[in-house]
């Protein structure tokens with residue numbers, strides 16, 4: 001099996017080709033945002049390049065936003081990229097290259113990638129949460145991605161954890177990602193110390209013993225944990241995989257584990273959640289490509 005793989009993100013497009021086991025010729029370019037044709041032209045250039053290297057049998061696309069995998073298009077209403085929503089990306093690519101194309105959202109691809117090639121190997125059930133500008137999730141149940149009745153399961157960033165709270169880009173108030181995303185941490189730090197730091201800078205201040213930062217991070221971890229706690233109570237996940245660049249901080253993984261274990265053992269009628277384990281995602285910024293490859297393997301074996 002050889003597949004060309006593309007991960008369309010809000011900031012960059014990543015690409016590679018895969019043989020079902022490994023990725024080759026990885027590259028990354030900024031996402032063109034002027035209009036949909038500029039984006040499509042970039043995708044065609046990448047695919048032309050990947051297709052000269054080796055014969056391919058499938059194309060796998062991981063895409064940011066709410067993806068309808070049956071229609072092969074993004075169904076957002078947020079208009080973060082002009083013309084991106086409801087554009088027949090998959091069908092145009094399939095027609096141009098004459099190959100089967102599978103297209104899924106980036107959170108599901110990340111979860112499937114971790115399931116087949118990363119932290120979720122050998123796990124039957126887990127949830128993979130990705131923390132960045134928002135919070136995304138892929139739900140892996142009984143050895144497969146749970147997509148939901150309309151393919152939009154896993155939108156945990158928009159579960160409400162603070163009724164009537166902060167305004168969210170979805171139009172609601174008090175959504176989880178307004179408190180638990182990396183952006184929420186950056187905002188709260190800026191609010192308290194009047195300086196806008198990125199995630200890496202915030203954690204370097206923590207290492208230097210900054211007490212204010214310590215407490216702000218701890219409050220942010222409480223927000224993360226309450227969401228995970230709720231998901232564990234609904235789905236009874238034993239394993240939680242945490243992704244996004246910031247989750248490479250071992251301090252964060254350990255602290256989330258401690259607080260989650262405390263909540264689950266303190267606020268539970270039965271003593272059955274104490275072995276809930278938090279794992280660091282293993283595939284980094286290639287998780288979407290690995291997931292797209294896993295979808296291609298599945299598609300080719302079920303044609």
Ligand SMILES: [Zn+2]
Pocket residue numbers: 157158168169170171172175
């Ligand atoms: Zn929301």
